[in-house]
Amino acid sequence: MGALFTHDFPFDPSYGRTLDDLLRIPVPAAPDGFDAFWRARYEAAREVRTAPEVGPPEEERDGARVFAVTYTSVGGVRIGGRLVLPAEGPVEHGFVLGHGYGGRDAAGPDVPLPLPGSAALLPCVRGMGDRSLLPDVPATSGAHVLHGIGSPETxxxxxxxxxxxxxxSALLELVPDLARADGSGRGLGYLGESFGGGLGALALPWDERFTAGQLTVPTFGNHPLRLTLPCAGSGESVRTYHRAHPEVTEVLRYFDAATAATRVRVPVLVAAALFDPSVPPPGQFAVFNGLAEAGELHVLAAGHFEHPGTAADERQLALAKSEFFARQRV
Incomplete structure (x- = not known):
């Protein structure tokens, strides 16, 4: 199979796989204690008093108002981000939105949200973006992805x-209407792209408050295979580290998004790319393959790569997201 696009990378970002090949990428088995490890982390997170604080509005567009927000996460770390609320009318849907490894400088293309009448919290996870920088956590993707990698606990x-x-937790506290909806059988939706897609696959199995998810070009899928595939993203830092520290494979087993996907029981739409220099497509499709009947697939021509059809692909994906969440209880 030839390269799908003309490029200057020293490797083929399609990795020689056809769509049929990608749909057969296997899912690594879970290590001993995988479920207990994640359930314990989730229970600890639910014990956190998040104490959210909302700042003044930053902008209004696309039928939404965007505010600065902070809240407390595990370890007492204060996380910053954006809170999005409808400019008019009641809140009818709620979302948490992850971000890519480039961080988040603004609400950006995440607004408008997939459904009208939605509220959302858009966090910058620790060490990332302009809102959650920490002195002891690297802010660049290549260093951030290695921080504390010596053990699953760190x-x-x-x-x-x-x-x-x-x-x-912070969103449900800030928007009481969502908390009431959650108690009556509705839940939150999750959206995440790249880094945020991989984090979402790891987060969704354990949190019953999320009733649907959407993952775009998710990372962290099938680490044993990813370690053999060169790329231009954060995975290359992990590959380099692995060559000097092969024992890291045992740590990575606990953070495999494809393995976690096998535990997801809510509907998830995965947008996976056939060509991607930053997140190898075999890893993306491993996440989808792990979902089995819980997964719906939206195939992208390329991820992390501008091409003549990029704008059309983005419009089609936005429509697919809206149609997907309109069918879910969020």
Missing amino acids: YVIGDCVADLWCAA
């Missing part, structure tokens, strides 16, 4: 997942 990715769970 790896920063676990705390970033907890930041999402605490974002849900």
Whole structure:
């Protein structure tokens, strides 16, 4: 299979796989204690008093008002982000939105939200973006993805997942209408792209407050395979580290988004790319394959790569997200 696009990368970002090949990518087995590890982390996150604080409005557009927000996550870390509320009318839906490894400088393309009448919390997970920088956590993706990687208990990715769970707690406290809806059988929706997609796959199995999710070009899928695939994203830092520290494979088993996907029981729409220099498509499709009957697939021509059809692909994905969440109880 030839490259799908002309590019200057020293490797083929399609990795020689056809769609049929990608749909057969396996899912790694869970290590001993995988479920107990994540349930304990989730229970600890639910014990956090998030104490959210909302600042003055920052902008109004696309039928929404955007506010600065902070809340407390595990370890007492104060997380910053944006709170999005409808400019008019009641709140009818709620979302938590993860971000890519580029961080989040503003509400950006996440607004408008997939459904009208929605509220959302858009956190910058610890160490990332302009709102959650920390002196002891690297802010660049290549260093951030290695922070604390020596053990499952210290790896920063676990705390970033907890930041999402605490974002849900903060949102439900800030918007009481959502808390009432949640109690009557409705839940929250989750959206995440790239880094945020991988975090979402790790977060969704354990938190019953989320009743649907959407993951775009999710990372952290099938780590054993990812370690063999060169890329231009944060995975290359992990590959380099692995060459000097092969024992890290045992840590990564607890943070495999494809393995976690096998535990998801709510509907999830995965937008996975056939060509992606930053997040290898085999890993993306491993996440979808792990979902089995819980998953719906939206195929993208490319991820993390501008091409002549990018704008059309983005419009089609936005429509697919809206149609997907309109069918769910969020």
